[in-house]
Amino acid sequence: MNPLCKPWEHATSRRQFLGASAGAMAFGALGGLVSPQAAEAMRKKEKQVLFVWLDGGISQLESWDPKPNTEFGGPFRTIKTSVPGTHFSELMPQCAKQAHRLCVVRNLATKDNAHSSGVARIQRGDPKNRGVPYPFFGSAIAKLMGPTSSKLPPYVWVKPGSGGFKTEDAGFLGPKYGSLAFGDGKPPEDLLRHASLSADEDEERNELRELLNQRYAAQRRPAYTEASSFVFDTARELMKREHIFDTSKLPVKDLDRYGRTELGQHLLVARNMLEAGVRFVKVASYGWDTHGDNFNASASLVPKFDRALAAIVEDLAASGLLEHTLVIAMSEFGRTPRINGHVGRDHWPEAWSIAMAGCGVKAGAVVGATNDKGTDVKDKGHDIGAVFHTWFRALGIDPKKTEYNNNGQPLPLAHEDMEPIKEALV
Amino acid sequence: MQLSRPFTRWLLLTTLLVGARVFAAEPLHVQVDQLIAKQAAGKPFAAPATDAEFLRRACLDFTGTIPTAEQTRAFLANQAADKRTKLIEQLFASPKYAERMAEAFNIQLMERNGDNAEWRKFLTESFRANKPWDQLAREIISPDFKDEKLRGAGWFITRRLDKVGQQDTDYPGLTRDVGRLFLGLDLQCCQCHKHLTVKDYKQVDFNGLFFPIQNLKMQAAGGDYKTAWVQEGLVTNKYEFVSVLSSVKGSTGPRVPLGPEIEIPTGTTKDELWAVPPDPKTRKAGVPKFSPLRELAARLTAADNPQFARNLANRVWWQLMGRGLVEPLDLHHSENPASHPELFDLLAKELVEHKFDVQWLVCELAQTQAYARSSVLPTSADQVPEQLFLAAKERPLSAEQLARSFLLAVGEHERVVEGKGWAESDKKKTFKDFEKAFLAAFANDAKEPELTVNPTLKAALFLRNNDQVLWALQPRPGNLIARVAALKEPARMADELFHAILSRPPTTEETAALEKFLTKRAADREKALGHFAWAMLSSMEFFTNH
Numbered sequence: 001m002n003p004l005c006k007p008w009e010h011a012t013s014r015r016q017f018l019g020a021s022a023g024a025m026a027f028g029a030l031g032g033l034v035s036p037q038a039a040e041a042m043r044k045k046e047k048q049v050l051f052v053w054l055d056g057g058i059s060q061l062e063s064w065d066p067k068p069n070t071e072f073g074g075p076f077r078t079i080k081t082s083v084p085g086t087h088f089s090e091l092m093p094q095c096a097k098q099a100h101r102l103c104v105v106r107n108l109a110t111k112d113n114a115h116s117s118g119v120a121r122i123q124r125g126d127p128k129n130r131g132v133p134y135p136f137f138g139s140a141i142a143k144l145m146g147p148t149s150s151k152l153p154p155y156v157w158v159k160p161g162s163g164g165f166k167t168e169d170a171g172f173l174g175p176k177y178g179s180l181a182f183g184d185g186k187p188p189e190d191l192l193r194h195a196s197l198s199a200d201e202d203e204e205r206n207e208l209r210e211l212l213n214q215r216y217a218a219q220r221r222p223a224y225t226e227a228s229s230f231v232f233d234t235a236r237e238l239m240k241r242e243h244i245f246d247t248s249k250l251p252v253k254d255l256d257r258y259g260r261t262e263l264g265q266h267l268l269v270a271r272n273m274l275e276a277g278v279r280f281v282k283v284a285s286y287g288w289d290t291h292g293d294n295f296n297a298s299a300s301l302v303p304k305f306d307r308a309l310a311a312i313v314e315d316l317a318a319s320g321l322l323e324h325t326l327v328i329a330m331s332e333f334g335r336t337p338r339i340n341g342h343v344g345r346d347h348w349p350e351a352w353s354i355a356m357a358g359c360g361v362k363a364g365a366v367v368g369a370t371n372d373k374g375t376d377v378k379d380k381g382h383d384i385g386a387v388f389h390t391w392f393r394a395l396g397i398d399p400k401k402t403e404y405n406n407n408g409q410p411l412p413l414a415h416e417d418m419e420p421i422k423e424a425l426v
Numbered sequence: 427m428q429l430s431r432p433f434t435r436w437l438l439l440t441t442l443l444v445g446a447r448v449f450a451a452e453p454l455h456v457q458v459d460q461l462i463a464k465q466a467a468g469k470p471f472a473a474p475a476t477d478a479e480f481l482r483r484a485c486l487d488f489t490g491t492i493p494t495a496e497q498t499r500a501f502l503a504n505q506a507a508d509k510r511t512k513l514i515e516q517l518f519a520s521p522k523y524a525e526r527m528a529e530a531f532n533i534q535l536m537e538r539n540g541d542n543a544e545w546r547k548f549l550t551e552s553f554r555a556n557k558p559w560d561q562l563a564r565e566i567i568s569p570d571f572k573d574e575k576l577r578g579a580g581w582f583i584t585r586r587l588d589k590v591g592q593q594d595t596d597y598p599g600l601t602r603d604v605g606r607l608f609l610g611l612d613l614q615c616c617q618c619h620k621h622l623t624v625k626d627y628k629q630v631d632f633n634g635l636f637f638p639i640q641n642l643k644m645q646a647a648g649g650d651y652k653t654a655w656v657q658e659g660l661v662t663n664k665y666e667f668v669s670v671l672s673s674v675k676g677s678t679g680p681r682v683p684l685g686p687e688i689e690i691p692t693g694t695t696k697d698e699l700w701a702v703p704p705d706p707k708t709r710k711a712g713v714p715k716f717s718p719l720r721e722l723a724a725r726l727t728a729a730d731n732p733q734f735a736r737n738l739a740n741r742v743w744w745q746l747m748g749r750g751l752v753e754p755l756d757l758h759h760s761e762n763p764a765s766h767p768e769l770f771d772l773l774a775k776e777l778v779e780h781k782f783d784v785q786w787l788v789c790e791l792a793q794t795q796a797y798a799r800s801s802v803l804p805t806s807a808d809q810v811p812e813q814l815f816l817a818a819k820e821r822p823l824s825a826e827q828l829a830r831s832f833l834l835a836v837g838e839h840e841r842v843v844e845g846k847g848w849a850e851s852d853k854k855k856t857f858k859d860f861e862k863a864f865l866a867a868f869a870n871d872a873k874e875p876e877l878t879v880n881p882t883l884k885a886a887l888f889l890r891n892n893d894q895v896l897w898a899l900q901p902r903p904g905n906l907i908a909r910v911a912a913l914k915e916p917a918r919m920a921d922e923l924f925h926a927i928l929s930r931p932p933t934t935e936e937t938a939a940l941e942k943f944l945t946k947r948a949a950d951r952e953k954a955l956g957h958f959a960w961a962m963l964s965s966m967e968f969f970t971n972h
Binding site: 213224 | 622
């Protein structure tokens, strides 16, 4: 046996390197002294986020905020949900059964009706302009909370199309807070252990590397070697869990529940990642921009989303993870109540909905309302800045007390003139 | 003038006694060490680097790659007292020197924002000719697209003014980069208001530099020239700006930041304004007589602009010592003084006197004791403040240095360069492909200054599982693993592995570790050797210039 202790047993010494992020606190709490069972129990209590992004704009009228039998209501009926008095569109039968776990905000009123700028604006929380690009929510959480004690990368993005290391979300935080993207749900290049290596060999050569590093680092500054060991350990943790990234090995029963669709599969991968301890998982789905033939398109799209979201909420609740996992499902805006000449709906930031569940948000709540025709919010609506405040609060971060430090420039986490949506919080 | 020895000795003595200024007739490298020692105020220095450490460092710095095992053995066996000076001379005389300098300056100036063959050629030829830095900077800041030899320099500007998607042409970004990279002044925050934390930087400084830059119009490739180029517009009035904080208005002509404003000529007639008047028939834009950019480049790079020389001194120092005398490199101002103010002034002054001779400065710094110290700390890390330069600072190898050194170490360099190496589904890959993979794994993201050690998950996964990396560690005729496997005896095997990869002999413990590992994995010794070599190649010792 190798008499040297293994590098990954030094969770505490690695804290120095992680010290820059608040995640170090959660990390240090484990300290390496607790039993694996207790560690697993504590792991499950660490806060996590699932962020489902429906790119292009899901129609609120065909999902969370139906207006049947009105001028702009469209052909679909409403159905009862598990919360008396709350109705969803009939395209959402599965989510209707989970309504007691969801928190739907129906009075979002945001500012941008263009995709190109709106996507970034919404995911950055549209703070006041400080001349620097703000991080997307996932990068913000990667920075503020860091990896969980699982040591898995804090921000993973499951998406159609290309994968790899996507740094553009990180804004001024710098590329290190970007996401590790699973393109088409598949692991990025070089993530899986090379076919020519057995697990033993891989472990042994890595121990040799650490041995050489120890000799080298003994009389030098520790920071570089620690930083290097940290990324090698993260790589090791990821590779160890390669089974969870393998879509060909997803259980058939689960696949049927989540739906054999791209979004269904990706949410199932996301569930595995959340269970393994990834701090923030973003799942993106494209093609929601239904300018033409909105109703047929919605009849096809919405049930796929409905089924997959309901399944993951149900699973997270069953495993106990939901209590500590904030689930968010949203787009860059809603869709116009007015039906256009192509039987479609256009972009509508003026009055739309998002759904949340889990950590810190009020289960079974419906917050705010739109007017009878759904053309505007009743009373005052909430801008995305308020939504960001709400999310940070739900995760136990106080944006009034915490701020970013961008090379000496203090920057607020969210729009400083806005407040959280209190009715949505526990 | 030759000074008599007793006189020199007397001066030296007074210098020591008074503890004041060093004597100017000493070569620069001697003065540098005196000033470093003065600032250290008795704190212990690291020991001199071992011959092996020095050889590896100098080879990486001046030719861009680690030495071969044979080079290392020969250098270690050489008993000549002046072998280090001779080595430096040899490396500077090598054709690799200009390529390495071009590479290092390309990384600094373009910050991984793409690659361009003409630009690289321009840089390489400039360093091969040891072009004075002021001339080189002028050719970059105010490029002459008519001259085919100099056109490559224009990529610094045209690349930055390239339209990206629907974003506005990034004139502010180019302004910022000219200030940062040629003057060490990051004026970005003063675009819209006075700088909130740096009192020296004024809104007029950003806008005076911005003025001639926003006056540039991108012209597509394939028109007048093969490459994209920029054309200047007519300037007759000052540029006006307003502070978004105080609403106070200001105006300026073209201006060297923290320096003088350039006067705009007062002519009004067609003849006074235009060298080539615009042609309404062909709709061709004219060429104004007054070129704000050319004037700016001339003043900015002038010997009387102290900031221009300081920035170069700081960046060359950083390149060789791993830390600037002023940190951050692009935040020079009066409240952020150099760690060694006297040394910093001296370097800047000497650079001007030597007409911005970069090679002279690099050569002087290479001869300092500061450069030739070990990176092994003399005392515990908290007792060795980095800014005192008591020990050599570890510097990450660039992705290019890594790709070359990796191939050289494993004995696959020639095969890959000849296109007979690694293949992917029967398609033979070139050295460029190999380098590209290393760049993707190890280089910083575009537009991120590549200044610090930044180990990434991507890099760790690449080293662990990438096909190319593992391909290089399989035995093949003539390569490292095959060579070492043929040696049989563990001591000789360790000797070859360590000289080839880490450019030094192994320690007794390391030889023992290899022997133990090979015994354990006796069933497949060649594969085991590959694993051992992999561990060495992914270790910090290989990854840093230490």
